[in-house]
Amino acid sequence: MTTFIIVCVAMLLAALLWMVLPLFRAQTSNASSDSTDITAYRSERRLSGLAVGLLLPLLAILMYAGLSNWDWKAAQVAATQAGNMEEAISGLEAKLKQDPKNLEGWLLLGNTYTRLGRYARAADAFQQAYDLTQGQNVDALIGLGEALALTDEASLTGRAGKLFDTALTMAPNHPKALWYGSVAALRAGDLRRGRDRLQLLMAQNPPEELRGVLERQIQDLDEQLGEGGQASAMPPTSSSPAAPAASGSRAIPVSISISPQLRQQVTGAMPLFILARDPSAGGPPLAVQRHSGTNLPLNVTLTESDAMIPARSIATVPKVVVVARLSRSGAPQQQSGDLYGEAEYEFGKDSGPLTIIIDRVAP
Incomplete structure (x- = not known):
């Protein structure tokens, strides 16, 4: 936020210099010009420059205050809370050094x-x-x-x-x-x-x-x-498209296909894992579904109910990376030789089905 304000001030000063300096610049006159008229002209230009110099910043402030949706108070509170939290953590760490x-x-x-x-x-x-x-x-x-x-x-x-x-x-x-x-x-x-x-x-x-x-x-x-208790690392879901998410909950429609070059490498009913991950953090996927690779091409919908951990779902992040992987071993963790594709989805920006083509082989 500090950088943003500095840039705005710099741009405003540049605009003021560009508009005001020409109004204050001395003007040369013809030999036949009347000195009284020149003085009056220069005085008028200085008044105009002063008016612009005062009114432009005021107008900019009023427009920003009226049109901007930035919550200055919330930002200040958040910054204060973050500072207090870091201070508390530092204090706790210092105490633990003294009393491990x-x-x-x-x-x-x-x-x-x-x-x-x-x-x-x-x-x-x-x-x-x-x-x-x-x-x-x-x-x-x-x-x-x-x-x-x-x-x-x-x-x-x-x-x-x-x-x-x-x-x-x-x-x-x-x-x-x-x-x-x-x-x-x-x-x-x-x-x-x-x-x-x-x-x-x-x-x-x-x-x-x-x-x-x-x-x-x-x-x-x-x-x-x-059905016999066949082992699987994650509960499989139906191979048909998932039901729409409940009103107000997040959902990602995903359209998955496989490239012709890799399709010939699919042998048998290889499990297909579809995972949504937080690109900025590690940990378990935010959403997981399991299908059969024989159903490709396939349309599914990842929702908050597909979370492995209820407190960490697709509702907790601004964007995700969705991975579609055909597992040779049957395990959801990536193994060498698995076939996969991935794409990024940003909530509030992207709309419509997310298209993923399985076109890569895990090293």
């Missing part, structure tokens, strides 16, 4: 960094809490697992997944541990354990918006287990 065994301080710092989206720093803070308690504090276990998962989703099948499993042995009904533990189980191909953990979470009477997500995922898993 302050468990509550490390947990508070980790939670603060998680809310700010600084997941790597959150992981460092929760690791300190984990070490202090030798892995016996549930909040440290879950906080560290969440920070690791949001930093790198692959950790759900590694250390983060183990942390959630350990947390659930200590607190079997912890909501966050049940959710992340379910996602980890599904990624590992354990559909039954993932479904069971979602059912335990459903039994805790979650908020209505989360209840809908849980019901859909449990239903999908029940259908898969009823």
Whole structure:
């Protein structure tokens, strides 16, 4: 904002100089000109220049105030809050340097960094809490697992997944541990354990918006287990286009096809994963659907209900990168040899179906 104001002032001064200086510039006169007329003429020009110099800035200010939709008060409040938050974090970090065994301080710092989206720093803070308690504090276990998962989703099948499993042995009904533990189980191909953990979470009477997500995922898993329980890292969805999103919710219509050069490389019923990611941050996808590659070309609609984590959906970011990937291994994580295509979608700017052509091979 400061840069914007400086540029505006500079442009205004340039306009003033361009308009006012010619009015003040001395004029040469012919030998036959009357000196009284010249003096009056110059005086009139100076008055005109002064009027322009005063009125132009006033007019610019009035027009900007009347036409601009910039909320100066909100911007100032946001800047003040950001400054206060950074000051509070710095103060907390300083206290922890003096008292590194302050468990509550490390947990508070980790939670603060998680809310700010600084997941790597959150992981460092929760690791300190984990070490202090030798892995016996549930909040440290879950906080560290969440920070690791949001930093790198692959950790759900590694250390983060183990942390959630350990947390659930200590607190079997912890909501966050049940959710992340379910996602980890599904990624590992354990559909039954993932479904069971979602059912335990459903039994805790979650908020209505989360209840809908849980019901859909449990239903999908029940259908898969009823068909023989074939392993899959993510619940598949119908191969037909998704139903329109509820009024007021975000949705991305996606049209997917495959290039003729790569179509001949598709063998069998390769699973097709469609993922929306935040291009400015890591962590699990904001939306995921699973289809069959035999249905290409395909039209789908990604919605907020396709989120892996209810608090992180396509409603939380201004734009996403949508990836369509044919997985040779059957896993949603990209592997060498997978076929994929991607495109960017910006909410409020882009409209109509997002076209993705699968035309690349993962190295």
